[in-house]
Amino acid sequence: MSGGSPDEQPEATALGAFLARTWECDPAGVRVRIAGQSTAGARRRNLVLDVEGGPHPGRYVATVLPTADIAILSMVDEAAVRTLARAHGVPVPEVVAVTDDESIVGGACFVSEFVAGETIPRRVLRLVAEHGVGSRIVTQLGGAFAALHAIDPAEAPAAMAAPAAPVTAALDGVGVAVAGLLRPEPAFSYVLRWLRDHRPAEPAARRIVHADVRTGNVIVDATGLRAILDWETAKVGDPMEDLAWVCTRMWRFGEDHLTVGGLGAVDTLRDAYVAAGGTWDDERFHWWRVLVTMRWGTGLAGQAAMHLDGRFSSVVMAASGRRVAEMAHDALALLDT
Structure with a gap:
């Protein structure tokens, strides 16, 4: 414009x-x-x-x-x-x-x-490579997550009231999403069965989670992390969901050796999160990685469906459907790690 x-x-x-x-x-x-x-x-x-x-x-x-x-x-x-x-x-x-x-x-x-900096993923990764600030950004993200998860959820808006059982709610949600796909996806059905068989206990404490921190939803510059954007998915739930989502392969944009958004290593994220007061659980982290990957796959299918049925006509929404098979592949691959 x-x-x-x-x-x-x-x-x-x-x-x-x-x-x-x-x-x-x-x-x-x-x-x-x-x-x-x-x-x-x-x-x-x-x-x-x-x-x-x-x-x-x-x-x-x-x-x-x-x-x-x-x-x-x-x-x-x-x-x-x-x-x-x-x-x-x-x-x-x-x-x-x-x-x-x-x-x-x-x-x-x-x-x-207005916060100056870069948000477009490819440009972010070029900037990070040029200035060598990937690990710094991951460390800053770990600290930001810990600060967010330390907030008393009672301070959150009433609309963000926590489900009694966020693990169960997430599992039920993907079950409904799989059942509602426009066409069957056997890979998702298989992953859903794995999620049910390996479901962890409900979290000891439910906290405020952003639920969409990723490369593309952060502003960075040559000095590191400037801001976290797009809080429309914020809710009260399991803090490990936040940490898993930022590690989804789709947000690495080709830098697959850098698990955290194409920026750095999981160890860096975990160490920073724990150092800032967060509690890390490897088994819960892995389970959430599988779930959020599959949930994003069904979400992409849902976006394409919204375009097809006229609820929100958009080329971007329509194109979302082409990534569904990729998410099914990624979810299956995580089962072997």
């Missing part, structure tokens, strides 16, 4: 008025220019804003959910958990305004500070 004057951008004008109301200042004094649109995956869009005037001029990002039909966590609740995590030392861009009013920019949204 190209920039322009506020008068040429109705969304910019509406966002300026929204920020003025939030900041309780004269809307005539707040001028917003949409400087561009950054990547936001298949589900949302991010507008880069340059704000002039008012009490807080600067660069911001407006994250917009096009339709509530695809919401996982409401934008208001996501903003709340972002703010909570930030208050406990997790690197998260500060949220300055949030609304569920879809009339402003065509969907519920929140506005947060």
Whole structure:
């Protein structure tokens, strides 16, 4: 999206008025220019804003959910958990305004500070290789996970209420997803049986988990980790789920020898997590790696189905279906490790 004057951008004008109301200042004094649109995956869009005037001029990002039909966590609740995590030392861009009013920019949204750095996975991995900061980022991720998992889940938004048994809930969820596939996938049925046969006990403590930290959902630069993004999947559950998800092969983007997001080793992640106060369990970690890999495979199939049935038409959602077989392969491969 190209920039322009506020008068040429109705969304910019509406966002300026929204920020003025939030900041309780004269809307005539707040001028917003949409400087561009950054990547936001298949589900949302991010507008880069340059704000002039008012009490807080600067660069911001407006994250917009096009339709509530695809919401996982409401934008208001996501903003709340972002703010909570930030208050406990997790690197998260500060949220300055949030609304569920879809009339402003065509969907519920929140506005947060702009954090400079790289998010596009291939560029991230090139930057990491150039500056040799992969292990540093993995160490920082371990510390961030430990800080997040140390938060009392009672402080989380009510919408994130924990299931009584997160392992059972996750297992039941993938069972429903496998049963709902548009066509049978024998590999997933086999992996589901393995998961049931090897299910661990429920976690001793349920904690706040992000559930989608990965290469592509973090901002990095030459100094290391700058911020963790996209908290729409945050919930209360088993902390080992977070640690397993960041190690899914799909997020390595060809750097398969670096298990943690193509950035570094599991040992580095574990040592940093434990050093910062986290509790690590190898058997639970392995079980969750299998489950989240299969769950992402069924999730990709579900995204393709949403495109096919018209709930959310998108080339990106449609293309998700081509990765389902890859996830089935990866889940099967994990059974032998």
